[in-house]
Amino acid sequence: MPAKFILGLKCRECGRRYDLKPVHICEYDFGPLEVDYDYEAIAKAVSREIIESRPKNMWRYAEFLPLAGDPIVGRNTGFTPLVRAERLGKELGLKNLWIKNDAVNYPTLSFKDRVVSVALSKAKEFGFDTVACATTGNLGNSVAAQSIRAGLECFIFMPANLEQGKIIGTSVYGVHVVGIGGNYDGVNRLCSEIGNKFGWAFANINMRPYYSEGSKTYGMELCEQLGWKAPDHVIVPMAGGSLICKIKKAVDELHKCGLIDSNHTKIYGAQAAGCAPISTAVKKGWELFKPVKPDTIARSIAIGNPADGFYAIKNITGSGGWSEDVTDEELVEGIKLLARTEGIFTETAGGVTVAVTKKLVEQGRLPAGDTVVISVTGNGLKTIEAVMPAVPKPDVIEAKLSDFEALVEKIKDRSKAAAPAAAGG
Ligand SMILES: *Cc1c(COP(=O)(O)O)cnc(C)c1O
């Protein structure tokens, strides 16, 4: 049914059209290809009421997604909570702060479940029998898990030194996992060569135009959850720079189709200082980024040569937003701040986003009364190495009431000792 809304693929540079095929780059200028839709037809076919009447998953926006038929995987993916963050807001000085929480996305606890649901469903439509990806962790988790339900052979290529949660969270599904020396950018280069030779569906390479459309549902949901309103500001972690572009595209498409009244949202990109090609370019006023060699514990967003970096810069500056980066220490503080104020445990990428939001407030970029959405894109249980040294160890006692009573006295002393310091600082 949704197929009738798709016009084909279109080069983002020269506008040339291509048929719906597993291709991602324009033959003439190497521009990236993007799915193009008949927005007039979509506007006639959907309304707020129609979308609201549908099941609470990402496919409630099916008209905006590039499948010819029904999805093959991902029917339970999306429509994650948009959480009002009053306690974090108080701490940061923001009165209207929200967390869009994809740390609880289905089935593998990151926003990548959205893009993979589209990529694997589309790979099935194209008739592939093998899917693969180059991954910084979360993508591999999701391609592996969803390949099982899609009945596809699966190869995952990842830097060999990723966090245990990301490695085990892939290999547990019994798919082929290949660890590669060096960082993600080398893995990605190798995967382009493998893709050409083996003719597989690489979720984030030849399937990229379809994959990336899945990210739009994150942006569409948060607008719907705000009562069909675009937020004033949204802060987004950036790896390849795809998600941030697609959140902007989502707001624009909802606006174009009459589902929201305004698309004024300012878009902010968040990176780790140890891998900040995009935020460096924004801060220096460059149109192009310089590739870097990543050196950060925020592995899930450690891409030194971001495929959509150029467009991320354009979307950020074009929207009137900004980009910042934070150190590994600051991102760990960001993880802990979110945990102790909102009870949400995010991974390193979320720590980056929270810490960047704090920085943006300090720079006066986020007025106190504006609607601000922080993108939490992944789950903290996958990157416990990052916080292990920074969280207190449990008190260990024998199973005796007297031991516990002694501990209670110790805890009282501890908080007495901490109180004056807290009051002073
Ligand atoms: C992949 C990823 C991102 C960013 O993805 P891009 O679309 O490549 O910019 C953000 N957060 C997490 C947790 C991710 O895994």
Ligand SMILES: [Zn+2]
């Ligand atoms: Zn082109």
